[in-house]
Amino acid sequence: MSSYDFVVIGSGPAGRRAAIQAAKLKKSVLVIDDRGSVGGVSVHTGTIPSKTLRESVLNLTGWRERQFYNRRSTDKAQSNCAALNSRLSKTLHHEVDVLEQQFARNNVHTLQGRAQFVDRHTLQVERHEADRTATELVTADRILVTVGTKPFRPDYVPFNDRTVLDSDAIVADLTIPRSLTVIGAGVIGIEYATIFSALDVPVTLIEPRDSFLDFVDREVISNFTQQLLDRGMSIRLGCSAESIVLDEMDCPVVTLNDGRVVRSEMLLFAAGRKGATDNIGLDKIALEADHRGRLTVNPDTMQTSVDNIYAAGDVIGFPSLASTSMEQGRIAACHAFDAPMPTAPHHFPYGIYAVPEISTIGYSEEQAREKGFVFECGIARLRETSRGHIMGLQSGILKCLFELETGKLLGVHAVGEGATELIHIGQAVLNLGGGIDFFMENTFNYPTLAEAYKIAALDAWNRMAPAKKGEVVKLKKPKSKSRKKAA
Numbered sequence: 067m068s069s070y071d072f073v074v075i076g077s078g079p080a081g082r083r084a085a086i087q088a089a090k091l092k093k094s095v096l097v098i099d100d101r102g103s104v105g106g107v108s109v110h111t112g113t114i115p116s117k118t119l120r121e122s123v124l125n126l127t128g129w130r131e132r133q134f135y136n137r138r139s140t141d142k143a144q145s146n147c148a149a150l151n152s153r154l155s156k157t158l159h160h161e162v163d164v165l166e167q168q169f170a171r172n173n174v175h176t177l178q179g180r181a182q183f184v185d186r187h188t189l190q191v192e193r194h195e196a197d198r199t200a201t202e203l204v205t206a207d208r209i210l211v212t213v214g215t216k217p218f219r220p221d222y223v224p225f226n227d228r229t230v231l232d233s234d235a236i237v238a239d240l241t242i243p244r245s246l247t248v249i250g251a252g253v254i255g256i257e258y259a260t261i262f263s264a265l266d267v268p269v270t271l272i273e274p275r276d277s278f279l280d281f282v283d284r285e286v287i288s289n290f291t292q293q294l295l296d297r298g299m300s301i302r303l304g305c306s307a308e309s310i311v312l313d314e315m316d317c318p319v320v321t322l323n324d325g326r327v328v329r330s331e332m333l334l335f336a337a338g339r340k341g342a343t344d345n346i347g348l349d350k351i352a353l354e355a356d357h358r359g360r361l362t363v364n365p366d367t368m369q370t371s372v373d374n375i376y377a378a379g380d381v382i383g384f385p386s387l388a389s390t391s392m393e394q395g396r397i398a399a400c401h402a403f404d405a406p407m408p409t410a411p412h413h414f415p416y417g418i419y420a421v422p423e424i425s426t427i428g429y430s431e432e433q434a435r436e437k438g439f440v441f442e443c444g445i446a447r448l449r450e451t452s453r454g455h456i457m458g459l460q461s462g463i464l465k466c467l468f469e470l471e472t473g474k475l476l477g478v479h480a481v482g483e484g485a486t487e488l489i490h491i492g493q494a495v496l497n498l499g500g501g502i503d504f505f506m507e508n509t510f511n512y513p514t515l516a517e518a519y520k521i522a523a524l525d526a527w528n529r530m531a532p533a534k535k536g537e538v539v540k541l542k543k544p545k546s547k548s549r550k551k552a553a
């Protein structure tokens with residue numbers, strides 16, 4: 067039986083950051099993962115493959131230059147399906163290599179196998195070796211659960227991982243269908259629907275609710291939706307699938323609750339994910355997951371109700387991002403080994419890598435109104451920036467919300483080229499408590515898309531009450547709090 071200070075179950079973003087943080091604190095660390103190689107959902111089926119696919123599709127189809135050269139995409143991309151798969155596998159191997167090296171440099175041990183609790187300090191790890199299954203026991207002072215999620219696969223969907231797939235299977239061996247139905251307009255559904263639509267694949271998106279991506283500013287979503295409709299995507303909101311069957315060619319046929327029938331060559335079912343806690347022996351440690359397999363933790367420490375057991379990443383639910391999972395992993399490791407961390411800022415960015423990109427931080431117009439802020443909005447259209455002309459941008463907006471009284475930035479919301487990078491300027495200003503004066507006083511590089519911040523700020527300023535002009539608050543430094551170990 068081997069023994070460690072810290073054992074991490076799962077090598078996704080939360081697990082790996084936690085493991086390296088604990089190793090930096092001179093603790094002995096083991097990471098257990100049941101996949102063939104480290105990296106988790108993020109590297110193998112989630113973030114990295116989907117973003118690599120997006121980038122490859124934009125390159126292969128000349129998407130960014132369409133405005134100038136009017137290139138059509140399907141033929142070129144379809145004949146290059148092998149190129150797409152090869153780029154996916156290259157990126158994946160590179161990610162795994164880097165991660166393995168980081169673990170090795172930091173003396174983090176890894177073990178391939180499926181872990182389950184025996185008691186609050188002991189795990190049994192089941193390993194498949196050639197033709198036999200071996201088990202071994204591992205003990206630890208502290209244990210972090212970062213087992214992530216699995217796609218939700220209800221019985222009424224005839225998954226065959228070829229023509230009816232979930233988001234894990236779609237990247238396992240990518241093919242480009244002649245038509246695609248996507249069920250679920252969450253982040254995953256939206257990203258894949260728009261990536262395939264950028265390949266000129268006819269896409270039908272089906273969502274039971276009347277709206278989608280509700281955490282994003284509605285003006286941004288309406289701009290985004292218009293772009294999708296303009297390029298021919300069918301968006302069926304407020305519709306659910308009454309039945310899904312396979313026809314004689316194994317192609318999915320979806321009958322909607324309003325009687326309409328949607329046929330396509332492939333169907334992606336992307337209606338959420340479920341915490342991978344089913345078989346990890348939670349009963350042995352008196353922990354219980356909720357109906358979606360999620361664990362509850364103290365968000366300041368990542369401690370579960372069993373004080374030596376922590377959980378982080380997607381298994382604890384919202385926001386279920388690689389970016390936030392990494393921070394949660396570090397918080398858990400620091401807390402476990404008495405290395406206090408400053409409290410994370412309240413606002414974090416959300417990047418949706420659709421085509422076009424959407425990114426958002428802070429309050430949307432709807433949330434700001436709900437919270438009782440009195441504010442003004444400024445909007446910049448990317449096609450009105452010089453950089454936008456050079457790039458041939460026809461669409462995309464950046465919207466900033468400023469509190470009327472103080473000029474403080476309340477939120478930034480963007481759709482269009484570069485949105486997921488541009489958002490970080492807004493993030494810095496927002497989390498440092500800054501406001502409209504930053505954008506008014508500072509000179510930006512020209513020509514850049516960042517100039518959109520200046521344009522949006524001027525747009526808002528022009529509409530703010532004259533008495534307030536020039537009275538924009540000088541900023542107070544935010545206080546940093548320390549994350550103290552819970553008693």
Ligand SMILES: Cc1cc2nc3c(=O)[nH]c(=O)nc-3n(C[C@H](O)[C@H](O)[C@H](O)COP(=O)(O)OP(=O)(O)OC[C@H]3O[C@@H](n4cnc5c(N)ncnc54)[C@H](O)[C@@H]3O)c2cc1C
Pocket residue numbers: 075076077078079080081098099100101105106107108109111112113114116117179180181182212213214215233254342345346378379380381386387388389390391417419
């Ligand atoms: C299609 C898709 C696209 C995404 N795109 C983005 C994006 O662009 N940006 C972003 O920030 N986030 C994105 N996400 C979310 C992101 O991938 C997750 O937030 C992140 O992977 C969660 O990390 P994690 O540490 O919780 O573990 P995961 O990455 O979920 O990994 C958990 C690991 O634990 C292993 N495991 C499970 N049970 C056991 C066990 N009992 N024993 C041993 N090992 C076990 C699993 O096999 C897996 O390898 C995307 C997700 C998906 C599905």
Ligand SMILES: NC(=O)c1ccc[n+]([C@@H]2O[C@H](COP(=O)([O-])OP(=O)(O)OC[C@H]3O[C@@H](n4cnc5c(N)ncnc54)[C@H](O)[C@@H]3O)[C@@H](O)[C@H]2O)c1
Pocket residue numbers: 249250251252253254255257272273274275278279306307336337338339385386387416417418419
């Ligand atoms: N760029 C990113 O940051 C990124 C990208 C992809 C995924 N993710 C993360 O992965 C997680 C999972 O994403 P997701 O899109 O699968 O889940 P989700 O829960 O965000 O969205 C699921 C969508 O499917 C719909 N739905 C639910 N049940 C349904 C049913 N039975 N039939 C049809 N539709 C149904 C929901 O109304 C919702 O719109 C998210 O929490 C997200 O944070 C992040």
